[in-house]
Every structure is written in structure tokens, then in C-alpha cells.
Amino acid sequence: MDRPSYYASIKFLVVAMSIFFVSMALHRISSFFRSRERERKANLPPPKRSPGEDLLPNMSEKGDLRMDVEFTNLGLVLNGSKKKVLNNVTGCLKSGRITAIMGPSGAGKTTFMNVIAGKASYGETTGSIKINGFEDRVANYSTMCGFVPQDDTMMRDMTVEENLLFYARMRLPKDTTNAKCREITQDVINTLGLSHVQHEPIGDETTRGISGGQRKRVNVGMEMVSNPSLLFLDEPTSGLDSATSYELLEALKELAKKGTNIVVVLHQPSWQLFQLFDDVLLLGKGGCTVYLGASGDAQEYFEKLGFECPDRVNPADFYMDVIAGKYPRRNDAEFESKDLFGMWAEHETSKRRSPARAGSDVTCKVGKISMEQMKSVEPIGFFKSYGMYVGRTVLQYNKHKVTFLSDVLMQLVAGGVVGGLYMNFQFKEINTMNFMLGLVVGLTCSLAELRVFGAEREVFWRESSPGR
Ligand SMILES: Nc1ncnc2c1ncn2[C@@H]1O[C@H](COP(=O)(O)OP(=O)(O)OP(=O)(O)O)[C@@H](O)[C@H]1O
Numbered sequence: 040m041d042r043p044s045y046y047a048s049i050k051f052l053v054v055a056m057s058i059f060f061v062s063m064a065l066h067r068i069s070s071f072f073r074s075r076e077r078e079r080k081a082n083l084p085p086p087k088r089s090p091g092e093d094l095l096p097n098m099s100e101k102g103d104l105r106m107d108v109e110f111t112n113l114g115l116v117l118n119g120s121k122k123k124v125l126n127n128v129t130g131c132l133k134s135g136r137i138t139a140i141m142g143p144s145g146a147g148k149t150t151f152m153n154v155i156a157g158k159a160s161y162g163e164t165t166g167s168i169k170i171n172g173f174e175d176r177v178a179n180y181s182t183m184c185g186f187v188p189q190d191d192t193m194m195r196d197m198t199v200e201e202n203l204l205f206y207a208r209m210r211l212p213k214d215t216t217n218a219k220c221r222e223i224t225q226d227v228i229n230t231l232g233l234s235h236v237q238h239e240p241i242g243d244e245t246t247r248g249i250s251g252g253q254r255k256r257v258n259v260g261m262e263m264v265s266n267p268s269l270l271f272l273d274e275p276t277s278g279l280d281s282a283t284s285y286e287l288l289e290a291l292k293e294l295a296k297k298g299t300n301i302v303v304v305l306h307q308p309s310w311q312l313f314q315l316f317d318d319v320l321l322l323g324k325g326g327c328t329v330y331l332g333a334s335g336d337a338q339e340y341f342e343k344l345g346f347e348c349p350d351r352v353n354p355a356d357f358y359m360d361v362i363a364g365k366y367p368r369r370n371d372a373e374f375e376s377k378d379l380f381g382m383w384a385e386h387e388t389s390k391r392r393s394p395a396r397a398g399s400d401v402t403c404k405v406g407k408i409s410m411e412q413m414k415s416v417e418p419i420g421f422f423k424s425y426g427m428y429v430g431r432t433v434l435q436y437n438k439h440k441v442t443f444l445s446d447v448l449m450q451l452v453a454g455g456v457v458g459g460l461y462m463n464f465q466f467k468e469i470n471t472m473n474f475m476l477g478l479v480v481g482l483t484c485s486l487a488e489l490r491v492f493g494a495e496r497e498v499f500w501r502e503s504s505p506g507r
């Protein structure tokens with residue numbers, strides 16, 4: 040076979056580059072019109088809400104799928120150091136209510152949540168957990184539970200709506216229609232106050248997208264769309280201003296109205312925020328209980344112990360300061376913060392002894408969730424989810440047309456050059472074949488490496504900037 044003429048190679052390159060530049064121009068034009076449309080939508084006023092209105096009308100009530108979680112003497116001993124980081128916590132997380140878990144850093148708030156959710160593989164768990172009155176494990180109900188991690192983990196190049204809709208389709212029961220998934224997603228978007236940015240990409244360090252607060256709300260929304268029976272959130276309000284935190288908690292309140300059991304870890308909520316919680320678990324150092332009960336009763340409990348909340352002090356901050364030992368106890372000069380653990384144990388023992396209050400906290404309303412009920416909330420199967428992932432990858436490629444086309448173009452050019460140079464080569468020796476294989480793999484991998492450098496460019500600029 041003859042070598043391709045010089046003229047033919049040039050023709051090939053000119054055609055490939057023309058295709059590349061024409062597609063780039065088309066991409067620019069279409070993104071100009073898309074950004075204009077996005078700007079128009081972003082300027083629309085948010086939908087008006089009337090008081091008492093159901094903001095999640097398409098989401099079903101939990102009914103028999105409610106999950107009440109009772110735990111007795113819950114503890115965790117770390118595997119290596121044998122340190123006890125959660126110490127005999129006893130109480131109940133009730134459905135249809137929001138429970139706040141508060142305490143100083145390292146008190147074991149995340150550990151408590153991990154132990155309940157069955158995720159604390161780094162230690163040995165003690166104590167027992169009952170679900171709706173029956174000894175069980177939360178992990179057995181994983182399809183009915185949601186866990187919002189502290190970090191915003193989502194596809195940054197997809198829009199708010201695309202991210203939420205993907206999760207709705209993946210997590211809602213398999214017989215949920217596409218239209219219903221869309222309606223639920225839209226309800227969640229409206230409830231979280233994200234409707235004006237729903238077509239915006241999330242964005243990352245290199246591409247500007249929605250704000251950090253909006254991203255946090257998307258992170259919560261991704262679990263909300265699955266309409267879980269039990270929802271854990273680890274510091275969902277960290278880094279948010281008080282107004283945005285309030286909006287987020289109000290959205291969670293809407294979900295709790297449907298019967299969801301919501302457990303939120305948070306640091307120092309404002310008083311307005313604290314009032315939105317139904318129950319509160321205060322943990323001290325070493326994962327010991329300081330208080331667990333209705334948030335409205337906490338002040339009375341601390342007053343009985345001899346701690347008066349001063350005027351104009353946020354009670355939520357006051358409780359944290361008492362746990363830190365910053366407030367003196369009335370008529371007790373030798374008070375130390377660790378005494379609070381004994382006081383709580385004493386309070387619980389006396390409550391159990393009192394006939395009027397015995398058993399008042401136990402809420403096993405529903406009974407065991409049956410296998411049939413579990414089946415009714417089963418999400419889509421393996422093959423459908425595989426299709427969904429493929430669809431999402433295609434969608435992502437579609438968003439990066441220029442990158443994709445330039446990859447193809449580079450491969451074409453590389454293939455053309457290598458093919459042209461070694462056209463008449465005889466691949467008989469293993470060394471020659473190795474050389475060719477190395478050349479091809481090197482040329483293909485270099486594209487991926489270039490992209491890694493692109494992503495790390497921002498870190499490089501930050502590290503190399505003066506005054507870091
Ligand atoms: N995976 C782990 N391996 C070993 N020790 C751990 C692990 N996770 C938590 N711990 C230890 O358990 C204790 C409680 O940690 P935890 O993360 O529950 O605290 P926290 O109250 O959530 O703190 P923060 O408010 O800072 O998030 C800490 O002393 C921590 O060092």
C-alpha cells in the first residue's frame with residue numbers, strides 16, 4: 040500500500056480542524072442563548088406561599104411506614120485505642136419530629152448518628168436499638184433512610200434540577216412515574232427556595248455556579264426527594280447565615296409533617312432556629328447525655344438543676360456554655376461540668392420511679408414494618424439504575440461538547456501522525472509492538488492527565504499566590 044500523499048494529510052487535518060471550529064462556534068452561540076434564558080428565569084420573583092399551605096403536596100404521608108427509633112444504653116468503644124466515645128445514651132427519636140443533636144466539638148454527635156444508622160464500623164457498639172418497638176437494625180431499612188453528609192457531594196457540572204431529579208428517579212419506589220418524580224422534585228426545589236437557580240449548574244472551583252448556601256440546600260434536597268422515613272443530617276447549616284439556615288429548617292419541618300423522623304446535628308443555632316426543633320439531645324465530653332427531651336422543656340430542666348439563663352442570652356448558647364462549665368451552679372461552688380451526666384442519670388431514674396410519668400416517652404405507635412410494606416418502597420433495580428448512570432454520563436458529555444470534540448480531534452491527529460509515520464512498518468518483533476503500544480497508551484492517557492492538571496490549576500494558583 041502507498042503512503043498517503045502530503046496533500047491528502049493536509050486535507051485530512053483541514054477537515055478535522057474545520058469540524059472542530061464550527062462545533063465550537065455553534066456551542067458558543069447556543070450557550071449565549073441558554074445563559075440569557077437562565078438570567079431571565081433567575082430574575083423571576085419566587086412563588087408566593089400562603090400560610091399553612093402544604094409545600095410538598097405530591098409527597099405521600101408516611102402512614103404505616105413511620106419509623107420510631109428507641110435506643111437503650113447506646114455506646115461505642117473505638118477499635119484501636121479502646122476509648123469510649125459514646126456512653127450509655129438512652130432515649131427515643133420520634134417520627135414526625137425534628138431532633139437536634141448538640142454538644143461541643145468531639146462530644147460524639149456524629150458518632151451517635153453513625154451508631155444509630157449502623158455506620159460506626161470503627162468501633163464496637165453496645166446497647167440495643169428498637170424500631171417501632173421491635174429490636175432491629177436501622178441498616179435493615181436502608182431504602183427508607185437518608186443520610187446527608189457534611190460535604191456537598193454531587194455532580195458539579197449538572198444543574199440543580201438534574202441532580203435532584205436523578206436522585207428522585209434512583210431512590211423513589213420503582214412504580215413512581217416519571218411525571219410524579221418531576222412533580223416531587225419541583226416541590227422540593229420550591230420548598231428549599233431554589234426555583235430561581237434550578238437550571239443553573241452547581242459549579243466548582245473552576246466554573247462559577249450557584250452559591251455555597253444554595254449548594255448546601257441542594258445537598259439536603261437530594262435526600263429529601265426520596266421521601267425517607269428516617270433522615271439524618273450532619274451539620275446541614277454550617278457556613279449558612281441565620282436566615283438561610285431558618286429557611287432550610289422550615290423545609291425540613293415540611294418533611295417532618297409527612298411523618299419523617301428527622302435527626303440533625305448542629306453546632307450553635309440561633310434562638311429562632313432552636314425553636315423549630317421538637318426534641319433536643321445534648322451530649323457532653325465522652326458522649327455522655329446531658330439532656331434528651333422536648334426542646335421547650337430544656338430551660339425548665341436546667342433551672343431545676345440551678346442554672347438560670349441570663350436575660351438576652353440565647354438559651355441554645357446558654358446550654359452549650361453550661362456543658363462547657365462556663366456558668367456557676369446555684370449554691371454549688373464545687374460544680375464541674377461532668378457532674379451534669381450524673382444529674383441526668385438521676386433525673387431519668389426518678390422519672391422512671393414516678394408512676395405519673397413512667398413510660399410517657401415510649402412511642403411505639405406503628406408496629407413492625409412488614410416485608411410487603413418494605414417491597415412497596417423498593418427503588419429501581421440493577422438494570423434500570425445502570426441505564427440511569429449511562430444516561431447521566433451521556434448528559435455530562437453533552438455538556439462538555441468542546442472538551443469531547445477536542446479529545447476526539449487530538450486522537451485523530453495523533454492517530455493520523457503515528458499511522459502515517461509507521462505505515463509500512465512490519466510488526467513482527469515484540470519490542471516494536473511494545474513500543475507502539477506504549478506510544479498509543481501514552482498519547483491516550485496524556486489527555487486525562489491534562490484534565491487533572493486543569494482541575495488542580497486553582498489549587499496551584501492559590502498555593503503560589505503571595506500571602507497564602
Ligand atoms: N473513624 C474514627 N476513628 C477513630 N476515632 C474516631 C472516628 N470518628 C470519631 N472518632 C473519635 O470519636 C470522638 C467523637 O467524634 P465525633 O466525630 O463523633 O464528634 P462530633 O461531636 O461529631 O465533633 P464535631 O462537632 O467536631 O463534628 C472523637 O474523639 C473522635 O476522635
Ligand SMILES: [Mg+2]
Nearest residue numbers: 148149150304
Ligand atoms: Mg461531627
